[in-house]
Amino acid sequence: MPLEDIEVGLSDEEQAVRDVAHKFAAEVMRPAGAELDRLADPAQVVAKDSVLWKVFDQYRALQFDAIEDGDGDGDPIQRTRVRYLVSEELGWGDSGLAISLAVAGFPAMFARISARPELIERFASPTEPQIGCWAITEPDHGSDSLAFDQPHFDDPAVRPNCVARKDGDEWVIKGQKAAWVSNGTIATTAALFCTIDPAEGFKGGGVALVPLDLDGVSRGAPLDKLGQRALNQGEIFFDDVRIPAEYMVIGKEAYGAVVEMVLALANAGMGTMFVGVARAALENALAYAKERVQGGVPIFQHQNVKSKLFKMFAQVEAARSLARRVSLYNSTHPPLVQYSIASKTFCTQTAFDVASAALQIYGGNGLSREYPAEKLLRDARASMIEDGCNDLLGLVGAEKL
Ligand SMILES: Cc1cc2nc3c(=O)[nH]c(=O)nc-3n(C[C@H](O)[C@H](O)[C@H](O)COP(=O)(O)OP(=O)(O)OC[C@H]3O[C@@H](n4cnc5c(N)ncnc54)[C@H](O)[C@@H]3O)c2cc1C
Structure with a gap:
C-alpha cells in the first residue's frame, strides 16, 4: 500500500510522470535489483546476459534525463518537482540501480556546462547515449x-x-x-x-x-x-x-567551486532518492504488520508495533519535506551546499533508521533473504558513506554556518 503524497498543487502532467516512474520502479527496477543483489560474483552484475542492460534500455526509452535543470525550456519549479518525484520513485525501486542510472549522465552534464557544441554532440548526444x-x-x-x-x-x-x-x-x-x-x-x-x-x-x-x-x-x-x-x-x-x-x-x-557545486547537486539527489528507500521500508513493514498474526491479532494491533510504524511514517515525511525543499531551492538558485548536505545526511540516516525499525517489525523474517527488509537495510547503510561520509559532510557543511 503506497504512502500518499500530499505535495500541494501537483499538475496532471506531474502526476502522470510520477505514475510512469513508479511503474518502471515497481515492474523493472525492483525485480532486477533483487536479482542482481543475490548474485554472488559482482562480475555477473555486468555480464552480457545481465538484467542490468534491460534496466538501462527501458530507462532510456522513458527519457527522464531530458528533464534538466538550468536553462532548459519550461518552468524550472515544475521541472525540479518532476525530477524529485521521479528520483524518489527510482530510489524506491532500487537505490543501487538508481545511482547507476543517475551517474551515467555525469559526463553529459559537464559537456553541457562547457557550452561547446562539439563536446555536447560528442558526449551528450541523445541518439548515442553514453554510460x-x-x-x-x-x-x-x-x-x-x-x-x-x-x-x-x-x-x-x-x-x-x-x-x-x-x-x-x-x-x-x-x-x-x-x-x-x-x-x-x-x-x-x-x-x-x-x-x-x-x-x-x-x-x-x-x-x-x-x-x-x-x-x-x-x-x-x-x-x-x-x-x-x-x-x-x-x-x-x-x-x-x-x-x-x-x-x-x-x-x-x-575547480574548488565546481567540487562544491557537484557536491550540492549530488547530495540533493541522494536526499530525494533515499526518501524513496525509507518509504519502501515503511510500506513493506506496514503491509507485513497488517498480515502477520501473533497473539491472535495482526501485529499492527499491538501498540508497540503501531507506534513504531507511526514514528517511521513521521520520519519519512520529515525527510521528504527537507529533500524537496532543498532540491527546489538549489535548482532554482545558486545552490547552497550546506542545505544539500543537510538533506543527504538526514535522509540517508532516516533511510537507515526506518529500514532498521522495519527489519525489527519483520522479526526473524527480517533477517531472511526471502524478505526485502535486510536488503533495504544494507542499501541504506551504504548511502551513509556514498557521496561523502555523513560525518565528514557535516564538517564541510558546518563551515557555512
Ligand atoms: C555506494 C558508494 C558509491 C560511490 N560512488 C562513487 C562514485 O561514483 N565516484 C567516486 O569517485 N566515488 C564514489 N564513492 C566513494 C565515496 O565518495 C567515498 O567512499 C567517500 O568519499 C569516503 O571516502 P573513503 O571511503 O576513502 O573514506 P575515508 O575518507 O578514508 O574516511 C574514513 C573515515 O574517516 C573520516 N574522515 C576522513 N577524513 C576526515 C576529516 N578530514 N575529518 C574528520 N573525519 C574524517 C570519515 O568520516 C570516515 O568515517 C562511492 C562510495 C560508495 C560507498
Missing part, C-alpha cells in the same frame, strides 16, 4: 577530495593518485581512481576529477571528459560489497592516456 561515471575518489583520497573547504585542500604535500599534464594540444593522464567509482566497470566515458597542478594540492584540479576506450585505459575487477550490490563499481587506471586539450572542461581556477 558515464563520476571518477573523483582515489585509493589514497576519499573524504580528502570532497572536503573542498578543509585546510588540506590546497596543501601540495597531499599527493594525488591521478594527475594530468599538458603536452602541446593534449593532456596526458596518469594514475588511477578508486574501486568506488560507480559504473567504473561499464562506463564508456568518465567525468574525471584529477590534479592538473600538484603545486596547489587538490585545489589545482581539473575536470576532463575522458572516453574510456582510449589507449592506456584499463579497469579493475568489479567491487564486492555489502549493499547496493546492483550498482557496479570498479577502479579505472590511466597509463599516459591522451585527450585533446578541449576535453579538459574545467580548469584549476574553477
